[in-house]
Amino acid sequence: MDLVRESSFAQYLTRQGIEQGIEQGLRESILAVLETRFGVPASHPYTARIENVYDAQRLKELLRGAVQAGSLDAFGQLLDE
Secondary structure (H helix, E strand, O other): OOHHHHHHHHHHHHHHHHHHHHHHHHHHHHHHHHHHHHHOOOOOHHHHHHHHHOOOOHHOOOOOOOHHOOOHHHHHHHHOO
């Protein structure tokens, strides 16, 4: 029984690690797009706000928004939603 519990816990930790990696990759992609398109430096206030998003679905929305936004202000409105 302990082996089953340990195996389940190890799988849980693996899934958590993968999810965190995906989220971090999305954050980095958003920041790269914002830097490329709008010249947003790492010190910009949006950077901290993006770093505090921990939902992969929301991060995907923000990435799409960063690619499609006509301006940094338009992206900021999406970030405020």
